[in-house]
Amino acid sequence: MSYPQITFIHTSFPSSSPSFISRRRGVVYANTLLYQLNVLKETGRYDAFKLKWHDSYSDKPNVWPVPNHLFWDSDVAKWLEGACYFLMTEEGENEEIDGAVKELVQMIRGAQGEDGYLNIHFTVVEPAKRFTNLRDLHELYNAGHLIEAALAHSRHYQNDLLMEPLVKYVDLLYETFGPGPAQKHGYPGHPEIELALLRLYEKTGNPKHLSLAQYFITERGNPTGQYGRHYYDVEAEARGEGEHQVPAYMESKGAYWYHQAHKPIIEQETIEGHSVRAMYLLTAVADLVRVESKTDRDSYRKALQRLWSNMVDKKMYLTGGIGAMGQWEGFGLDYFLPSGSDEGGCYAETCAAIGVMMLAERLLQIDLDGKFADIMELCFYNAVMTGMSAKGTQFTYVNQLASSDKHLSQRAKWFTCACCPPNVTRLLGYIGGYLWSFDTDEQKKSVLVKVHMYSSAQLSISVGKDTVELEQKSNWPWNGKIELTLRGISEVATTIKLRIPGWAEGWEISPSLPSKHVEKGYLTLPADWLKHNPKFELNIPLKPRFVSPHPYTNQDIVALARGPLIYCVEDFDNSWVDDHFKSLLLDPTAAIEEKEGAADEVGEPYIGLTIRNAASFIDVDKSHAPHMSLKSATQEKASGADELHFIPYALRDNRGGKGHMRVGIRRKR
C-alpha cells in the first residue's frame, strides 16, 4: 500500500541532468508558487480563514446555488499541499513560501469552531446551513483538501499544527455522518474527502478514518439511504428546494449521475457526469480496494475495470483529456468527442486529466499493466501539462482540441473557480511518485522497482541498512535514449520492470537481455542480470507518427504524435490561418520532418514537426446544403500552405499569436 504523495520523497531530480519534468518543476518553484500565493492574497483567499467578511461574499453566484467563494478553502489547501511538497524536495530555502505556509496554518487553526467545524463559507456567511446541502456545496470536498494539505504539512514540518485541527474536524464528521439513526446518511456531491480519509488512515491507523471513507463510498447512490429515499432528495426537500428548481449543471431534477450518485458505484455500468468528481471518486474506490485487499471488494474491483474501460475506450480525447460536455463539465455519450465547442463540445478540464493520472497510478498498483501507465503518461504530457504556461503564471481550465472564435487557445491568469492552477502545482510537487513504484522485502533483502515513466531522476530505496539507488538519465520525451544505473545492490536482490510504451514501434536494451518478453507492457530485468549489468541503456525510438481517434467519434482526423506527445498547429508559425484550421486537409501519407525549437520560445528546447506539400483545403464555398453531390462535398482547393508546422500541445500558446489552434486535422482523401 503506497501513495505517490508519500513515495515521491524517494525521487530526486539531479540538476546535473535537467529534463522536461525537472524544468517544469523548476518553473513552479521559481515562479508559480509565489505567483499563486500573491493571487491568493489579492483575491481575499489568503486571509479568508481569518473569518472576516469579504465583499465578494455578497456576489450573486455565477452558477446557482454555488457561491463563487465556496472553493476558497480548497484553493488555499491545494496550494499549501503543493508548497510543502516543493519545500520537501527542492534545494535552497524559500522563506516567503515557508512563512506563508506557517501563517496560513495559524489562520486555519484559528478558524476552527469549538466543536471542530472548519469551513469558511459556513462559518462566515451561512452558519445555520452547515451540512444542509452536501449535493451542491462542496463542504466535504473542502475538508478533503484540507486533510491532504495537513498530511503534506505534517510530513515536511514534522509537527501536528495543521493535522490536529483536521483530525478534530474529522471526528465531528464521523459523528455526523454514518448509518446510525441520528446520523446523516449523506456523502459529498463532489468526492475528494474519501481519498483524503484513506490517506489519513494510512498515517493514523485510526479505524474511524477508514470507516468514514468506507461509509461515504459504499453509501453513495443508495436509493433508500435516508428514510427509504435517496439522501439528496431528502436533503433537498428539507431545505425547501422547489420542485422545479435545479442547478443548471444537473440535467433535470434527480439526475444524480452528475455526481456519480444515481446508483451505487458497483452498479454503475458507464462513466457519467462531472469528470473530476468521477476521477476523485474512483481513485478513492481503488484505494479502498487496496486497503481492504483481504476482504471481498471484488464488485468494486470490477466496477473500476468497467468504468476505466468505458472512459478510456469511448470517452477520452486523444490528448488524454476527458469530458466533452461543457454543460456539466463531464462525460457525454460514448464516442461523442468533438474537437471544440463550436463543433458540439470539448471540455477536458485540467483537473480531470490530473484525476485520470491519480486513478491510473492506483490501478497500476492493483494490476501492473502498461495500459494504465500509457494513459497516465499521455495525460501528463498533454492534457495536464498544457494547463500551465512556460513561465508558470498562466493556466487553463478547459483544454479544447481546437479553438474557435468564441474560445481561443489562450491561457488565463486565474479563475473565479480556481481548482486547476493549484492542482497543477501540487501534482508537479509530487510528480516523482508517478515515475516509478517499488516493493521491498526486508527479510529477503530484495526490491522490485517498476519504472512507469522515463526522465532524468534518481530513486533511493532503503532496504534494511542498505540503500538501493536507481538513476535514469534521459532527455525524455524529446529523446528515447534512457541510461540507467543501479547502485547499492551488492546485498539486495534487485529486480526491475521497465515499461515499454504501447505506442512504441520497437525498443532495444543493451547489454542484451536473455529474454525480451514483454508482459502486459513491462520488461523484466532479473536480479542476476542486473547484478552483472548495473549500467544499461534502453532505447525507444521516438518517431513522429499519425494517430487517429476511433471512427465512431465521427472525427475523421489525424493528429501528429511523437512518443507520448501529441502535437498541434498554431497560427504563430502557420500565420495564413483565419479559420482555426477548420478547412485544412492533411495527407497522412506525407513525410514528417523534425526540427529543433528554441528553448526561449516555450521554456523548453523542444522538437517541432513540419510537413511539406501535404496540405489542402475544403473548398467551403463550393459546398451547398442540405446535401450535395459527393464530388462537391469533397472538392478541394490547393493550399497556399506549403509547410505545416506543429508544436507539442503542451507548449501551445506560449509565443503570442491570435489563438488559432487545432490538434486533429481533417484527413485528406
Next chain:
Amino acid sequence: MSYPQITFIHTSFPSSSPSFISRRRGVVYANTLLYQLNVLKETGRYDAFKLKWHDSYSDKPNVWPVPNHLFWDSDVAKWLEGACYFLMTEEGENEEIDGAVKELVQMIRGAQGEDGYLNIHFTVVEPAKRFTNLRDLHELYNAGHLIEAALAHSRHYQNDLLMEPLVKYVDLLYETFGPGPAQKHGYPGHPEIELALLRLYEKTGNPKHLSLAQYFITERGNPTGQYGRHYYDVEAEARGEGEHQVPAYMESKGAYWYHQAHKPIIEQETIEGHSVRAMYLLTAVADLVRVESKTDRDSYRKALQRLWSNMVDKKMYLTGGIGAMGQWEGFGLDYFLPSGSDEGGCYAETCAAIGVMMLAERLLQIDLDGKFADIMELCFYNAVMTGMSAKGTQFTYVNQLASSDKHLSQRAKWFTCACCPPNVTRLLGYIGGYLWSFDTDEQKKSVLVKVHMYSSAQLSISVGKDTVELEQKSNWPWNGKIELTLRGISEVATTIKLRIPGWAEGWEISPSLPSKHVEKGYLTLPADWLKHNPKFELNIPLKPRFVSPHPYTNQDIVALARGPLIYCVEDFDNSWVDDHFKSLLLDPTAAIEEKEGAADEVGEPYIGLTIRNAASFIDVDKSHAPHMSLKSATQEKASGADELHFIPYALRDNRGGKGHMRVGIRRKR
C-alpha cells in the same frame, strides 16, 4: 397575395392517373381521418370542449410547466381543418367525418365564455390564470389553430358557425394585447396565431386582425417591452416564478432564444431554438412582408433571407429535417447534425418539416427561386412523408437519420403531445396548393402559372368567364416523365414557368423550346409557344446518385438519392444487421441498381435501390482508444453483405423488422 390553404381548391387529383400524392391523400381520406377522430374521442380530446373535468387534467406534466392536455384545442383544430380540406376536395360523401365536424363546432361554440374567451385548460382547470404565462402555455397557439380551423370550416360549409366565436375571441385578444398602457405587451411563446391572424385578415379585411398580427410580430423580443423589461421576465415575476425555476427546455433563465424572442426578429442573425416555433413565426413574417409590400419591411425581408440561409446551409439534415437538439426540439450549432441520438442528437420533428414547407412556399411567392422549391419538395418527400405509415394509422414525431437501440426506427399510434399526426393530415388536405401558384390579370386576360412540384394533378383557373386548365400526368417521384396539357387558352395569354430541380443533371422538353435558359431554377414557356404547343412533355431523368452533407458536419457519409427522394437501409431487407448499420462502410464508386418494389409492401409501387459488392465494415475490435495508428483506425473487415438494399426514407418501417435503419452510410476510403 395567396395562401396554399386557399389556392389548393384549384387543384384536383384525377383518379384516372394516380400518383404518390393522390395515393397518400387517398389513405388519409379512407383511414387516417377516421382513425384520428377515434383517437380524439378515446383520449378525451373530442369531448373536451364540453368543459367537463377529465381525469387526465390531474396528471403531473411530463414537461413542467406544460400540462399534458394543454394542446388539446389545437389537436382538435388541426384535425377539423384537415377534415374540411378533404371534404372540400374528395369525391363522395363522408357522413361520419362531416357529422363529427358539425358536432365539434357546436361544442366549440358552447365552450366560449361571455367575454369571448375560448380555451379548454384555462376555462376548466386554471380559470384564474388566463394570459399569465404566454411564454410556456400555448394559449395563443391554440387560438391560432382554431382560427385556421374556422377559415377552413367557413369555406367548406359556407357558414360562420365556427368563424363567429373565433372572431369574437380575436376581439378579446385585440383588447388584451397591444401597445396601450392598460394592455399586455406580450406575444405567444409558440407562434402560430400570427400566421392565422394574417390569413384571417385576408378573409375579413378587418384591420384589427392585421394590426394584432403586426403587434405580435414586431413586439417579439423587445428587451424593454413591458415596464422597460422583457415581457417574459415581467410575466414570470408576476406569477411568482422562482429565480432558479426554469423549464427543462430552456437552457437557462432568460434564454428566450428558445422562443425566438431573445431579440427582435430583425436583429436575429442565426436561426435558433425550437424549430416548429421558428418556422411558424417566419412564415408569419413572410406573410406580413407580403401584406405590407407597399410599406417598408425591408429589414424583415432581410431577416427572412438570413435566417433561411442559415437554416438551409448549416442546420438542415439531408432529408430536409431540421432540429438536431432533442433537449429543446430545435436547432443546434452550425453544422451540428449527428445522424442519431446515440451520436449526439437528431430530432427533425415532422411538424418542423411541415413548417419548412410553409415557409418555403411563402418565400417562393416573394422571390421565385427554385432553391425554395427544392427544399419544399425535399421536405415533403422525406422529412414529412416519413411521418405517416403506409396505412395512415401510425406516425412519427422525431425523424432520426439513424436508429439506435434506444430509439428504434418505429412509428407510434399516437402521442401525448400529438402535434404531428393531425398536422400531416391537414397538410395532405391542402397539398394541391403547393404544387403550383399562379397570377391572373383579368384586364389583360393573362395568366402565369408557376409549377413547383410534379405529380398527376389538374389546375383550374378562372380568368373572367374563361377557365384555363393545366393538367400534369406523371408518376413522379418514381418517373421523371411529365406530360402537360393546357386547355382553355384561346382567349387567355398563358405563360408557364416550370421548375427544373437543382439536383437535376439534365432535362428535356418536347416539342423543343426556342430558349432553354433556366432562370433561378425555372424554365419559362412563353404564351405564344404554348399557344402552339398546348401539349408538351418534360423529362427529368431520375438517376440514383450519392449525396453527402457539408464536410463541416463531421458526417463523412454518403446517402442514396433519386430525384427528390432520399433512401435508407433497413434491417427488413438487410437482415444481417445488428448494429444499426453503424460499422457499415460504403464504396461510393459502386453502381446503383434500380428494382421495382411491391406496392402491397408499402402502399406504393416504389423503386428500391441495390448496391452490390461495395460494402465492408469497420473492424471495430481492432480499434483501441483514446487514439491509435491511422492504420488501425481505418482497418476494415470484409463484408458478409454482398448486397445492400435501399428503400425511400419516407417508406421506412412499413414492412416489420426490428427497427434498424440508417440514411447516411459511412464512406469507405
